[in-house]
Amino acid sequence: MSDIDAWVWWLIGAAGLGIALVVTTMPELGMLAVGAVAATVVARLGGGAVPQVLVFAAVSVALIAVVRPIASRHRNQRPQLATGIEALKGMQAVVLERVDHEGGRIKLAGEVWSARSLGAEQAYEVGQEVDVVDIEGATAIVM
Known part of the structure; x- marks a missing residue:
């Protein structure tokens, strides 16, 4: 060869x-x-x-x-793509009705959500931007 x-x-x-x-x-x-x-x-x-x-x-x-x-x-390695509720954590929202530890309303990702503040002494007024730290049921926990 x-x-x-x-x-x-x-x-x-x-x-x-x-x-x-x-x-x-x-x-x-x-x-x-x-x-x-x-x-x-x-x-x-x-x-x-x-x-x-x-x-x-x-x-x-x-x-x-x-x-x-x-x-x-x-x-x-799994892709780090957050979906559903996990995708909403860390997003910013706008306060529609005063939010305190008892409750309130925010606009999150184009939808109206019930919300409450993370701390008992924290309160956010209409128009303020807040960060979503968690979702419990249908309520966003914000700070």
């Missing part, structure tokens, strides 16, 4: 691994495909069989050792 044949075989192997990656969605196959492409370059530059295999192994192992843990961390 000549050098030209060697690089063609490595390229065919890389394509086969790429197809297997798409079919199985196993990222490790993509890393092996990149290793095969690196071996293709070595073969094309005239390297013998031993350097080709060593480059294939080194690049593949390095990618698996470095990229795989990073990909696993990202795959296991």
Whole structure:
């Protein structure tokens, strides 16, 4: 088998691994495909069989050792998207009726909500902006 044949075989192997990656969605196959492409370059530059295999192994192992843990961390992280009541916490609202520890009304996210102040001594007058710190049932707790 000549050098030209060697690089063609490595390229065919890389394509086969790429197809297997798409079919199985196993990222490790993509890393092996990149290793095969690196071996293709070595073969094309005239390297013998031993350097080709060593480059294939080194690049593949390095990618698996470095990229795989990073990909696993990202795959296991949940998106930090707040929805529903959690999305309202931290938002600003405008006082529509005086808000104290007994109650009141605010406009929050375009809707009218019942509200009460976080502290017993705190009171907010009409037109003031307040921050929503929690939601208890249908009542916003503000400060």
